[in-house]
Amino acid sequence: MSELRNRMVRDMTVRGFARRTHTAYIAAVVRLAKHYRRAPDQLTNDEVQAYLAHLILERKLSWSTCSQAANAFRFLSHVTLGHPRTDFHVPLPRQPQKLPEILSREEVWRLLAAPPHPRHRLVLTTVSAAGLRVSEAIALKVSDIDADRMTIRIEQGKGAKDRYVPLAAPLLHDLRAYWKSVPPGVWLFANRQGTRAGITKQGGIHALRHAFATHLLEAGTDLHPVQRLLGHRQMSTTMRYFHLRQGRVVGTRSPLDLPKPPRLE
Numbered sequence: 001m002s003e004l005r006n007r008m009v010r011d012m013t014v015r016g017f018a019r020r021t022h023t024a025y026i027a028a029v030v031r032l033a034k035h036y037r038r039a040p041d042q043l044t045n046d047e048v049q050a051y052l053a054h055l056i057l058e059r060k061l062s063w064s065t066c067s068q069a070a071n072a073f074r075f076l077s078h079v080t081l082g083h084p085r086t087d088f089h090v091p092l093p094r095q096p097q098k099l100p101e102i103l104s105r106e107e108v109w110r111l112l113a114a115p116p117h118p119r120h121r122l123v124l125t126t127v128s129a130a131g132l133r134v135s136e137a138i139a140l141k142v143s144d145i146d147a148d149r150m151t152i153r154i155e156q157g158k159g160a161k162d163r164y165v166p167l168a169a170p171l172l173h174d175l176r177a178y179w180k181s182v183p184p185g186v187w188l189f190a191n192r193q194g195t196r197a198g199i200t201k202q203g204g205i206h207a208l209r210h211a212f213a214t215h216l217l218e219a220g221t222d223l224h225p226v227q228r229l230l231g232h233r234q235m236s237t238t239m240r241y242f243h244l245r246q247g248r249v250v251g252t253r254s255p256l257d258l259p260k261p262p263r264l265e
Contacts, residue, residue: 004039004040004041004080005026005029007080008025008026008029008075008076008080009022009026011075011079011080012025012075015079020135024068024072025068025071025072025075025076026072028068028069028072028073029072029073029076031069032048032051032069032073035051035054036051040076041076041081045077045086045088048073048077048088049088049089052066052069052070052073052088052089052090055069056090063090066090067090070088070089070090073088074087074088101207102207102210102211102214103207103208103210103211104211105211105215107211108128108208108211111124111128111208112124112125112128118178118181118182119178119182119189122174122175122178122189123137123138123189124208125171125174126140126171126188126189127208127209128208128211128212129168129170129171129212130152130165130166130167130168130171130212131165131208131209131212131213131216131229131230132154132165132209133206133209133231134206136154137188137189138189139155140152140154140187140188140189141155141186141187141188142184142185142186142187142188143186144188145167145172145175145188146167147167147172149167150166150167150169150172151164151165151166151167152164152165152166152167154231161231163228163229163231165229166229209230213226213230216229223235
């Protein structure tokens with residue numbers, strides 16, 4: 001499959017696909033070929049469709065995983081192989097996707113104060129204050145922090161897009177306090193580490209991003225700025241957070257204005 005792989009990677013590269021999309025698409029096609037023990041360019045559309053049904057109905061993979069595989073197969077068929085356009089159908093999930101539980105402001109602060117190491121607390125604080133994805137936080141460079149303009153530059157986030165988000169003054173204070181004891185290098189964070197903070201709600205570190213968006217909406221921020229800050233392509237993705245607001249409006253303060261941040265010294 002090496003020649004076909006190279007062609008597919010080339011086609012994705014010239015169309016500006018992100019590296020992680022390359023990896024995901026190639027992996028999906030490799031699994032398809034292993035399933036039938038034949039090269040993917042020798043498979044019929046019916047075989048590809050049957051494989052997608054196998055993934056979601058028998059292997060019980062998530063709908064989003066199967067949808068990504070379908071996108072990979074469409075790209076291979078229509079772009080790399082030049083076949084007539086034929087859509088691959090992914091059976092809809094039997095159960096609707098559950099909305100994430102949103103941390104309250106008090107729970108966010110308990111989470112931010114929990115890690116014993118200052119660097120780990122700073123990672124969580126940055127994710128929370130700027131509404132970042134984990135992949136975006138660990139890719140931050142010190143040069144992305146612009147104290148003059150009070151912005152953070154997110155380089156090549158999801159969808160291979162750059163964007164700027166506000167740099168909260170308390171976060172800048174925490175960064176400078178940390179840098180007094182640990183001089184900064186090129187990267188803002190060298191690694192990442194999870195922790196528990198006595199919070200029973202599910203969602204992992206991404207829950208901080210959910211809380212960031214929901215608290216912005218609760219503070220009265222319009223949808224379009226929230227969409228831009230989160231780096232969403234579609235407004236429909238941002239609209240999900242209306243379901244998480246539970247109809248509450250709690251004033252006009254932005255969650256970027258962090259009250260009493262946990263001490264990092």
